[in-house]
Structure formats: C-alpha cells, structure tokens
Amino acid sequence: MFLECQDVFKLYTDPVIKIQVPALRGIELAADKGEMSAIIGPSGAGKSTLINLIGGIDKPSSGNIIVDGQVINKMKKKELVEYRRHQVGFLYQFPQRNLIWNITAFENVIFPMKMTSRWGLQKQKQRTLELLKRVGLEKRVNHKPHELSGGEAQRVGIAVALANDPAIILADEPTGELDSVTTFKIIDYFQEINRELGTTFVVVTHDHRFANMTKQAVNILDGQIIGMHRAIDPEKSVSEREEIFYIDDHGNIRIPEELRNKAGLKKHAKLELIDGHITIIPA
Ligand SMILES: Nc1ncnc2c1ncn2[C@@H]1O[C@H](COP(=O)(O)OP(=O)(O)O)[C@@H](O)[C@H]1O
Numbered sequence: 001m002f003l004e005c006q007d008v009f010k011l012y013t014d015p016v017i018k019i020q021v022p023a024l025r026g027i028e029l030a031a032d033k034g035e036m037s038a039i040i041g042p043s044g045a046g047k048s049t050l051i052n053l054i055g056g057i058d059k060p061s062s063g064n065i066i067v068d069g070q071v072i073n074k075m076k077k078k079e080l081v082e083y084r085r086h087q088v089g090f091l092y093q094f095p096q097r098n099l100i101w102n103i104t105a106f107e108n109v110i111f112p113m114k115m116t117s118r119w120g121l122q123k124q125k126q127r128t129l130e131l132l133k134r135v136g137l138e139k140r141v142n143h144k145p146h147e148l149s150g151g152e153a154q155r156v157g158i159a160v161a162l163a164n165d166p167a168i169i170l171a172d173e174p175t176g177e178l179d180s181v182t183t184f185k186i187i188d189y190f191q192e193i194n195r196e197l198g199t200t201f202v203v204v205t206h207d208h209r210f211a212n213m214t215k216q217a218v219n220i221l222d223g224q225i226i227g228m229h230r231a232i233d234p235e236k237s238v239s240e241r242e243e244i245f246y247i248d249d250h251g252n253i254r255i256p257e258e259l260r261n262k263a264g265l266k267k268h269a270k271l272e273l274i275d276g277h278i279t280i281i282p283a
C-alpha cells in the first residue's frame, strides 16, 4: 500500500467550551500507488482535517499515517518540511490559497522548484512551460492570476502542485468554486495526469460527481468512514458501482436515511437470518 491511515483520531479543543471534540474517529484508509481516491462527505465531516494530516500539516492525536513506507506522524520537523516540499502537491478550493497573486502564472509554477533547487534554472524554466502546456495554458504563461478565469487559475494551481514532481497530490474541494463545465474539465486534467504521470491523488469533496469518476470513493461522516462506492468491474466501467457499508468493531452499521425511509425503518428493528443473509425488519 502506498497510502495507509491506521485507526486515525484527531481531537480539537473547542476554543469556547475548552472540551476536546473529535474531528476524526478511527479512520482506516488505504490506496495503491497511482490510484485516484475520492473522499466524499458533507461540510464538517472531517475532510480537511484528514487531508491536512496526510499532508503533514497537522498531526493526529493517535493512529498512524503512512505514505510510501514513511510514518508521517513520527517525522521530525525538518523531515516534514522536506516531505511537504518534495513529495506532496497541494490544491485547495480557493485559487488565492494556491497562487501568489501579484506574479505571473510562469513565476507561480517555477517558484516551488526554486525552493527545492532540485534542478538547474534551464530545466526549471523548461519544466514550467511543459506543465503550463499540460494544463492547456501555454497562451496564459505571462498572465497574473486576476487576469485568468476561475478554472484557468485552478489549472495554474494544478501546475504549481505538480512542480516538484510529487508522488501524491492532495486536493481539498478543488472544484468547490467552479461551475459544472469547468469542474468536469478539472476532473479530466486530474485523470490525465493520474494516467500519464502515475501521480497518486486524494481528492476530498462534497461533490458526488467526483466520486463517480474514480474506481473507489469513500464516504466520510462525523469523522468516520461509513462506506464506499466501488466499481463493480473496474475494467469495464467506473459508472456501474455498488455501495459497500462499513461495520465497526461493535457490529454497528450506518444505514443512510434515504434507505431507512424507503424501508420504513424508524428507531427499532429486528434482525433475522434468512438463508444465510441478515434481514432488517421494522419493529
Ligand atoms: N482548528 C480547529 N479547532 C477546533 N475545531 C476544529 C478545527 N478544525 C476543524 N474543527 C472541527 O472539526 C470538524 C471537522 O472539520 P473539517 O475537517 O474542516 O471538516 P470538512 O473539511 O469536512 O468540512 C468540524 O466540526 C470542525 O468544526
């Protein structure tokens, strides 16, 4: 496994009542190298918290986060800086957070390369142009972010995230600000980069359209993984998918409200084993 979250908890101290509240409660997650994972959940589910832990921006209260054999939460400060600079590319919802506003697209993309000095200046310049071309912005190289549309600015953000050739891209609501057409275009670029460069992607979003584009999408709610959607036959089509629910160590399963309503389930239910299958009957 390239990425693993093992029983990850994150507690925050509520600034007003001074009580510790859990944002993540026992997250288990695994992704192979080169896989694109979508983590879907509503606002407050813990998505940003989780992505910040994987990106080494914050530390879990307990549990482990392993990326490419390295335990991120056990890294020293200096190792974390190296990890974030060399191995991770971040993409956030607002272009203002991804880009430096008063410099051009070109200067934005070359900036992270200058920080790491991994390549000489000629290579950096060549790579900057290649990356901007990859996201279809070869004609916008000398534009500043405010001279670009929202979708174009986000595409510069993708080029910035790719600058140091990261093994993993972490995207937090990357299409949250964009209309449908632009959203699909961004998803297309993600898929193309994922396919051609083999970059692993973790995308957290409340947008179910993203889920339908990946082989596997995990549902998160109240800091817990409650289930996942996965393609029935990934070789054939990712649009035919089944929903799998998690059963925790206590045997609890979270039945979505829609399904409960359809089945007429309220507060109590009977479980019966019929032909080896558990049947839930309203009581
Ligand atoms: N720095 C913080 N201090 C206290 N509580 C926080 C902090 N960051 C997030 N939370 C709380 O943790 C929960 C999950 O937040 P977050 O990860 O931002 O969710 P999402 O990104 O899914 O909307 C929320 O209840 C939020 O209020």
Ligand SMILES: [Mg+2]
Pocket: 047, 048, 049, 172
């Ligand atoms: Mg968030």
